[in-house]
Amino acid sequence: NAGVTQTPKFQVLKTGQSMTLQCAQDMNHEYMSWYRQDPGMGLRLIHYSVGAGITDQGEVPNGYNVSRSTTEDFPLRLLSAAPSQTSVYFCASSSSGAFEKLFFGSGTQLSVL
Amino acid sequence: SQQGEEDPQALSIQEGENATMNCSYKTSINNLQWYRQNSGRGLVHLILIRSNEREKHSGRLRVTLDTSKKSSSLLITASRAADTASYFCVSGSTLGRLYFGRGTQLTVWP
Numbered sequence: 001n002a003g004v005t006q007t008p009k010f011q012v013l014k015t016g017q018s019m020t021l022q023c024a025q026d027m028n029h030e031y032m033s034w035y036r037q038d039p040g041m042g043l044r045l046i047h048y049s050v051g052a053g054i055t056d057q058g059e060v061p062n063g064y065n066v067s068r069s070t071t072e073d074f075p076l077r078l079l080s081a082a083p084s085q086t087s088v089y090f091c092a093s094s095s096s097g098a099f100e101k102l103f104f105g106s107g108t109q110l111s112v113l
Numbered sequence: 114s115q116q117g118e119e120d121p122q123a124l125s126i127q128e129g130e131n132a133t134m135n136c137s138y139k140t141s142i143n144n145l146q147w148y149r150q151n152s153g154r155g156l157v158h159l160i161l162i163r164s165n166e167r168e169k170h171s172g173r174l175r176v177t178l179d180t181s182k183k184s185s186s187l188l189i190t191a192s193r194a195a196d197t198a199s200y201f202c203v204s205g206s207t208l209g210r211l212y213f214g215r216g217t218q219l220t221v222w223p
Contacts, residue, residue: 004155035213042201042213043156090155099143099205104155 002026006091006105013081013112021076021108023091029103031094032074033058034066036087037107043090049074081112119202119217127222132189134217136202137182145178146203147187150216156201159187192221 007022025032033048045058049068063085065077074093078085088109092102120135138145144163148156162169162178162185169176175188189196199216206212 040215042215044213045211092156099211101146101158101161102148102156104157106155107153 004091004093004103004105006089006108008108009106011108011110013078013110015081015083015112017081019078019081021078021089021091021110023074023076023105024072025074025091025093025103026072027093027095027103028071029093029095030071031096032068033092033102034064034074034076035090035092036060037090038087046076046089078110083112086110086112119200119214121217122215123218123220125220125222126192128192128194130192130221132192132196132219132221134187134200134202134219136185136187136204136214138185138202138204138212139183140204140212141207142180142204143207144205145176145185146205147174147176147185148201148203150199150201152198159200189219192219194221194223197221 004025030051034046035043037043044060046064047058047066049055052068052071055066055068068074088107090107091105094102118137142164146161147159149159150156160171160176162176173190178185197220199218201216202214204212
């Protein structure tokens with residue numbers, strides 16, 4: 001049972017490049033979400049999904065897109081990377097919605113030069 | 114922002130001692146959770162306490178919740194070097210949002 005799998009673990013981009021952070025879970029969780037973690041700050045919600053075909057914005061959605069075509073996968077797309085998007089990104093899922101036990105991936109460390 | 118805040122920001126203790134971390138939040142909640150994050154890893158759920166509960170135990174962990182003061186505490190008894198990590202409180206507001214604190218960095222020296 002792999003839980004929540006994120007790829008890649010590390011990524012360096014140049015300003016203006018686009019990329020997709022992958023997230024997959026094998027626990028059949030309906031709720032999935034993306035967070036970013038910046039030094040000295042708590043995690044901030046980027047986007048979330050309560051089921052396949054349903055997504056919504058979180059606290060800091062600008063510059064990011066998501067889609068949820070299957071229960072298992074929830075990719076995060078950076079449309080045109082900016083240095084302000086340098087951060088550690090975490091994907092999380094839950095069987096009980098946003099307010100119960102979240103299972104986190106191991107994170108993607110992204111640097112935008 | 115209605116984030117919760119942990120106190121202290123950093124805590125350094127010897128193995129065998131107890132570690133107490135506090136959390137304050139600003140809005141009405143349905144529940145409050147504590148997570149642990151080891152360096153370079155994702156967060157791991159430790160314990161959840163609901164708004165109608167005052168105290169909860171799980172192994173060496175004890176969590177209290179005082180909704181009148183909008184505060185919670187996490188006590189780790191008989192700390193071990195393996196407990197070294199960052200600890201986050203996460204408040205689940207009644208308005209439908211999760212708020213993460215900035216974390217307490219706990220260092221347990223052998």
